[in-house]
Amino acid sequence: MNLLSTRKLSMNFGGVQALLDVDFDLPQGQIRALIGPNGAGKSTFVGAVCGRFRPSAGRVYFEDQDISQLPAHRRIGLGMAYSFQITSIFGSLTVYENVALAVRRAVQAQAEEIVERVHMALDRVGLLDRVEQKAGDLSYGHQRLLEIAMGLGQEPRLFIMDEPTQGLAASEITAFIELLRGLAGESTILLIEHNMHVVMECADTLTVLNFGQILAEGVPSEIRADSRVQHAYFGSSIDA
Amino acid sequence: MDFAPHLFLATLEGAITAAVISLTAVGLSLVFGIMRVVNVAHGEFFMLGAVVAWWVASTLGGHAALGFLAALIIAPLFVGLMAALADRLVLERLNYDLERTIVATIGLLYVIQQVALMTFGPDARPVEAPFDLRIAIPWFEFSDTGVNLIWPWGLATTGYKLAVIAAAAIIVTSIIVFLKRSRFGLMMRATQMDSEMASAFGIPVRRVYCVVFGLGAALAALGAVLIVPIQQAHYLMGGDPLLLSFIVVIIGGLGSLPGTILAAVLIGMSDGIISVFFSPTLAKILATLLVALVLIFRPHGLFGHHTS
Amino acid sequence: MTKSLHISVLTSLVLLFFVVSDYHDGNLARIMVLAIYAVGYNLLFGYTGLLSLGHALFFAAGMYGLALPIQHLGVSPIEAFAMGLASAATVSLVIGFLALRTTGAAFMIVTLMFAQAGFLALLYFGQWTRGDEGFVIQQADRIIAGIDFSQSTERYFAAFVLFAVAYLLIAWLISTPFGKCLIAIRENEERAQMLGYDVHRHKLLAMLVSGTLSGASGAAYAFLFGYAGATFASVQYSILPLLWVLLGGAGTTIGPLIGTAFAFYLIDISSHFTTAHLLVVGLAIVLLTLFAPQGLAGEIRNRLISWLP
Numbered sequence A: 001m002n003l004l005s006t007r008k009l010s011m012n013f014g015g016v017q018a019l020l021d022v023d024f025d026l027p028q029g030q031i032r033a034l035i036g037p038n039g040a041g042k043s044t045f046v047g048a049v050c051g052r053f054r055p056s057a058g059r060v061y062f063e064d065q066d067i068s069q070l071p072a073h074r075r076i077g078l079g080m081a082y083s084f085q086i087t088s089i090f091g092s093l094t095v096y097e098n099v100a101l102a103v104r105r106a107v108q109a110q111a112e113e114i115v116e117r118v119h120m121a122l123d124r125v126g127l128l129d130r131v132e133q134k135a136g137d138l139s140y141g142h143q144r145l146l147e148i149a150m151g152l153g154q155e156p157r158l159f160i161m162d163e164p165t166q167g168l169a170a171s172e173i174t175a176f177i178e179l180l181r182g183l184a185g186e187s188t189i190l191l192i193e194h195n196m197h198v199v200m201e202c203a204d205t206l207t208v209l210n211f212g213q214i215l216a217e218g219v220p221s222e223i224r225a226d227s228r229v230q231h232a233y234f235g236s237s238i239d240a
Numbered sequence B: 001m002d003f004a005p006h007l008f009l010a011t012l013e014g015a016i017t018a019a020v021i022s023l024t025a026v027g028l029s030l031v032f033g034i035m036r037v038v039n040v041a042h043g044e045f046f047m048l049g050a051v052v053a054w055w056v057a058s059t060l061g062g063h064a065a066l067g068f069l070a071a072l073i074i075a076p077l078f079v080g081l082m083a084a085l086a087d088r089l090v091l092e093r094l095n096y097d098l099e100r101t102i103v104a105t106i107g108l109l110y111v112i113q114q115v116a117l118m119t120f121g122p123d124a125r126p127v128e129a130p131f132d133l134r135i136a137i138p139w140f141e142f143s144d145t146g147v148n149l150i151w152p153w154g155l156a157t158t159g160y161k162l163a164v165i166a167a168a169a170i171i172v173t174s175i176i177v178f179l180k181r182s183r184f185g186l187m188m189r190a191t192q193m194d195s196e197m198a199s200a201f202g203i204p205v206r207r208v209y210c211v212v213f214g215l216g217a218a219l220a221a222l223g224a225v226l227i228v229p230i231q232q233a234h235y236l237m238g239g240d241p242l243l244l245s246f247i248v249v250i251i252g253g254l255g256s257l258p259g260t261i262l263a264a265v266l267i268g269m270s271d272g273i274i275s276v277f278f279s280p281t282l283a284k285i286l287a288t289l290l291v292a293l294v295l296i297f298r299p300h301g302l303f304g305h306h307t308s
Numbered sequence C: 001m002t003k004s005l006h007i008s009v010l011t012s013l014v015l016l017f018f019v020v021s022d023y024h025d026g027n028l029a030r031i032m033v034l035a036i037y038a039v040g041y042n043l044l045f046g047y048t049g050l051l052s053l054g055h056a057l058f059f060a061a062g063m064y065g066l067a068l069p070i071q072h073l074g075v076s077p078i079e080a081f082a083m084g085l086a087s088a089a090t091v092s093l094v095i096g097f098l099a100l101r102t103t104g105a106a107f108m109i110v111t112l113m114f115a116q117a118g119f120l121a122l123l124y125f126g127q128w129t130r131g132d133e134g135f136v137i138q139q140a141d142r143i144i145a146g147i148d149f150s151q152s153t154e155r156y157f158a159a160f161v162l163f164a165v166a167y168l169l170i171a172w173l174i175s176t177p178f179g180k181c182l183i184a185i186r187e188n189e190e191r192a193q194m195l196g197y198d199v200h201r202h203k204l205l206a207m208l209v210s211g212t213l214s215g216a217s218g219a220a221y222a223f224l225f226g227y228a229g230a231t232f233a234s235v236q237y238s239i240l241p242l243l244w245v246l247l248g249g250a251g252t253t254i255g256p257l258i259g260t261a262f263a264f265y266l267i268d269i270s271s272h273f274t275t276a277h278l279l280v281v282g283l284a285i286v287l288l289t290l291f292a293p294q295g296l297a298g299e300i301r302n303r304l305i306s307w308l309p
C-alpha cells in the first residue's frame, strides 16, 4: 500500500515554476531519498505534502485519503513529522521541553510515560546528557540532532527530513546512518539529502527531482547508472 | 444656503484636509516603505512643525508673509534634523527591529508632546496667514429669465486655502519626481527593494535610512506649517493627523506611494464632507473600522495589487 | 522553587498592608488592580509573542460591562461583575477572531484601530457613558453582603484576592502543555504548527484569557474606585500595560506586578518634582527598549536567578 501519493502536484511562486505535475508514490515502510540539484524543488515538494505551502494545483493522498484541503497541523496529526532544512527549534526552552512539545502533541499519555518517551528520543540522537540545557545554547550540530529528536518524539508513520545531515560532523553522520537504519522497521521515511554517502547507505529507493519534475526513480544502483541524472548534476554524463 | 453650495464648501474643506494629509501620509509611507518602521511619533513631528512655525513667526515679527515664509523653511528643516537625530540615537541602535521601534517611537511621542507642553504651553496659538484674500464664490440660479449668477451669503473661501491645496500638490509632485529622477531617489528605491543587496552595491543604507526618517518628519512638519494659519498650533494637535495618515497609508497599500496619494485625496475629501454633514466622531468611527477591515481582508490596501 | 516564590510574593502583599501607611495602602490597591491588567496583557505579549496596541478596549469592555448595568439597570454588583467579564470575553473573542488573521505590524494596527473605534463609540454614545467626563458609581452600589468595598481595608483585600487569582491562574497556565505551546508559538510559530499544533486556535484562546483578565481589571477598577470614564479606553491605556510589562519583564510571572508598581511610583514620586509625568514615562520607554529589552525581572533572570518563571 502507498502511504503517500501525489498527483499532478504543481507549485508556482509568482512566476517560478518550482514544481510541475509531480506524480509520486511512496509505499509503506520504505526509506526513500529525494535528491536533485539545488533549487530543484525538493523542499517545495515536501512543504506542499505536509501543508507548509498551499500548492497551485494537484492533490496529496495520505493512506489513500485526500488531504489536499487539510491545514498543516491536521496533516501532522494524521502521523507525519517534518524536520526543517533550516534549523528550527524553540531557542529559549530547554532541550527537554522542545521534545516534550512534540511528544505531547502526538501521543496521549500519562506524565511519566511522556518523560520516558522524551528521554528515549533524546537518547537515540545522543543528547540525553543535555536535557536541561537551553536549546538556543546548543551547538549547531546538536541543534540539528535536537530537531531530529523532535521528529522521533512524534513517533510518525511518515518522517520527512529535509537535509538532516547538513552541518553535522563526520562522526555524527555515521551515528545518524545508524539511527536511520534503526528506524527502518518503524516508520516510512522521506529523506532529502545531498550527502550521497548517506543516501546510498540508507535509501531503498531514490527519486530524482530536476527543475520541479521527476527525472528518474529507482534503486541506488540504477540511479547511479542513469545518464540523465548524471547530466542533471554534472552537465554531462560520465561515461558519455 | 442651499444644499449644493453647502456641499461645494464641504468639498473645499475636504480638499484642504486631503492636501495636508497627503503630505503627512507620504512622509509616513516613505518611512514605512523604505525602513519598515511604523513611526508612531509621526503626528508629534507634525505638531512640532506647527509649534516651531508659531515660534519662528512670532519671534520674527514684521510682515506676516515674512514670518510665514521663514517658518516654511525653518520648521521642516528643524523637525527633519530632530528626526534624523532620533534615528541615529534610537532607531539605528534598535537595528530597525519592527516591534521594538514601535515601542520606542511611542516613547518618543510622549517625550515630544511633554516637551512641547512645557515650552509652548497648553494654549492654542495662531499663525497669521501670509496674505489675506477673501474670495466670494458665485453660484447659479435658475429663474424665469434663465440662468443667473448669484453670490450667496457665506459662500466664500480665502485665497490662502486655495494656495494650500496648490502648494501641497506641487510638493507631492516634486517628491515623486525626486524619487523617480534623482540619484538619491534611486538609492532609496534600491534600499526599499533589498537593503542587503543595496548595501552590497555600496549604497550607504544607514545614511539613506537617516535621511528618509528626517525627510518623512519634515514632510509632516511642512503639512503642519501650511495648516497653522487655518488651524491653530496646539501641543495635542498630532493625534488626528497621525490617525488619518495611518488610515491613508493602509488604505493606499502599505508603502505604495501612488496608492497613498490616491487614498489621501479620497479619505481627506470624505472626512471633510462627512464631518460637515454628520458627526465628526461617527466619521472617525467608520474610518477606523474601515482601516481595520481593509487590513484584515485586503492586506495590500484597497488600491494595492496582490503579489505573493 | 517557583511555588515558594509565588507564596512569598503573595504573602508580602498581605503583610505590606499592615506595614505601610494608609496612603500607600491606597496606592497598592490600585497597583494590584492594574497589575491584573498587566498580567493579562503579559499572557498575550510576553508568552504568546503577540503585540496588541488595543487592550484598552478589553479593559473598557470590563469596566463599562460592570458600570453601565449598575448605573442604568440597577443590577447587583456580583451580577454586574459577571456581566463585565462576559462582555470582555465576548469582545476579545470577536476582535481576536478578526485581528488574528493578520500578523506583525498589521496586527498592532488592527488592534489599535478597533480600540480607537471603541473609544470613539464611548464618546459617541455620551448620553449613556457620559464620555470623557465619565460617571461615579455611588457608594451604595458598592456594597456586597454588607461589606462596603469603598472602604480602604475591604478594597485592599478585594484587590489582593483578585490579583492573587489572576497571578496564580497565569502561573499555572504557563506550566500546562497549553502554556508551553503558547511559548513555542512565540519562539517559532511555524515549528509549532509543524508539530501539529493548531496555532490559530491557541492564539485565539490566549487572546480570550488575556482580554478577559484585562476586562476583570477594568471591572474591578470601576467597582473598587467607583468611577468609569472614556479615558480608560484611550490609546494611552492600551500603551500602559505594554509599558508595565516591558518595565517588569515580558514573559515572567512577577514582571507585570513589578512593572506596574515601578511605573506607578515613578510617576508618583516624579510628580513631587515635576508635572511632566509623560516625559518620565516616555524616556523610560525609550531607555528600556534600548538598554533593558527584557525588563527588570528579565534582567534579574539573566544576571541572578535563572530559574525565575
Ligand SMILES: Nc1ncnc2c1ncn2[C@@H]1O[C@H](COP(=O)(O)OP(=O)(O)OP(=O)(O)O)[C@@H](O)[C@H]1O
Pocket (backbone or CB within 6 Å): A013, A014, A016, A017, A018, A036, A037, A038, A039, A040, A041, A042, A043, A044, A045, A085
Ligand atoms: N517562498 C518562495 N518564494 C519564491 N520562490 C521560492 C520560494 N521557495 C522556493 N522558491 C523557488 O523555488 C525553487 C525550488 O526551491 P526549493 O527550496 O524547493 O529547492 P530545493 O530543491 O529544496 O533546493 P536546496 O537543495 O537548495 O534546498 C527555487 O527556484 C526557489 O528559488
Ligand SMILES: [Mg+2]
Pocket (backbone or CB within 6 Å): A042, A043, A044, A085, A162
Ligand atoms: Mg531545500
